[in-house]
Amino acid sequence: MKISQQEVEHVAHLARLHLSREELQTMTGQLDTILSYVAKLDELDTRDVEPTTHALSVTNAFREDAVKPSLTQREALANAPQHNEESFMVPRVL
């Protein structure tokens, strides 16, 4: 087994997902199949290989530090599930 139910449960918590018992079972099986396939990468010796994160090396793209139009408060709140005209509302944090 590449991954256990406990590990999947832990990863789900890290990803802020809740899985039902049934989902957890199915997901563990599927993740195990996928990770077992991915283990194919270990066939390759990559000790001296630099990792690639972007296929084209783009250097820093700078822009001038100028004020430009941005979203109004009203626009920013327009899609909020809950707001009080000024801020996004969430359940009590403390």
Added chain:
Amino acid sequence: MEPYELTITQALSRLASRDLSSRELTQSCLERINAVEPTVSAFITHDADIALSQADEADRQRAAGSVGPLCGIPLSVKDLLCTKTFPTTCGSKMLAGFVPPYDATVVEMILRAGGVIVGKTTMDEFAMGSTSETCYYKVPANPWNLEYVAGGSSGGSAVSVAAGEVLASLGSDTGGSIRQPASLCGIVGMKPTYGRVSRYGLVAYASSLDQVGPLTRDVQDCAVMMQAISGHDRRDSTSVDRPVEDYSAACAAGMRGVRIGLPQEFFPEELDPEVRQVVMNGVAALRSAGAEIVDVSLPHIDYGVAAYYIIAPAEASSNLARYDGVAYGYRDEQANSLIELYKNSRSAGFGAEVKRRILIGTYALSSGYYDAYYKKASQVRTLILDDFKNAWQSCDLLISPVTPTPAWRRGSKLDDPLAMYLSDIFTLSTNLAGLPGISVPGGLSEEGLPIGIQLQGPHFGESLLLRAAYNLEENLALDRAIMPRPTT
């Protein structure tokens, strides 16, 4: 011939000669949508009033002599490109009813070019899938056989073009999501070089792989669309500041002096014999057009699926962390604490495939596994990139299949994620290497399903790709059908 059956090039010439108005053309597309949409399900949202008012505006612009390169052409847009006038759902319950406060750069560009946006197309949820079956709203059907998948993740975009509902569409390609549905639906689809087209306003899936591109009925139309959307965008820091070539002019040249590489790894023994035959017909067509065919090898291609299904989920797990039920998107109203709000909203808002990829990605990036998975996959990405660089020493372009088989029956791979992932084997490495690729119709299977041919080129090799694709299209001279066949 009804106006909706025209290509962009044909329509533009009739619009220019005032033989047709954009309103008439758009009306024809809307009638076609009414006729076929109940069976093909290409759209999540479409709006006749918005389309007709844009068409009227295009007609006014033409009358006033200010004619953009897409003036009056009805188009569709994949539902992950932000639009102020339509909701942008990404095919997810998470973004039901979400109306972005701005247009994506590519949307601005096609509107400025005079394009008429008819609606937003069905897609796999957050572009994660190969059949568009993970769409929360509806699943598009392959217009050539409604029992078969349309491909994905830009399935609705491909269907809207193949079924004659619009003349062209914008999709996105992270691992084949433009080229594969184009191939399965018998149209042209192009994934540009990473950085050629702006990603601003494209809802992110895997940011180092995502690229916007066109789906069209023929190669000339693809060149027209590429011209309209290519270019540097200051709002996308990975967009490349480099002049855009004249893609339509590039199509006109022949193939003399062009070396086409035949990569053996793309023709494994188990490849569907009909797919092999179609691609070899394409090879013969390019040879007769004057191209030289050379054998090449890309030894690490076989590791592409494994590397991709670590890298893309890793980036996705980070990108999709923003959906927390706070600023926009689905919220669970019952939650009593912030962490419950996050967990409940995400669990109810995302479908199974999205959760699966978030979990793989979170795992691959988590403490203790980073080196074994993410770093390893990124190193293998370097090896794949080097394979392509070596190939460009002996050839100018690569020819291969797009998919290992023609379209398959709906539902047949849904419960087997790995089988689904492996269907992307020929398209993923293009994205890992940031290269441009195009899928061109190559022929039909015995069952009557389309089979495409893929061409891949070096970074910013769009002109050469379009030129080869055009030659392929001309030499194969396939009957370009709109499906289901118009009854009138």
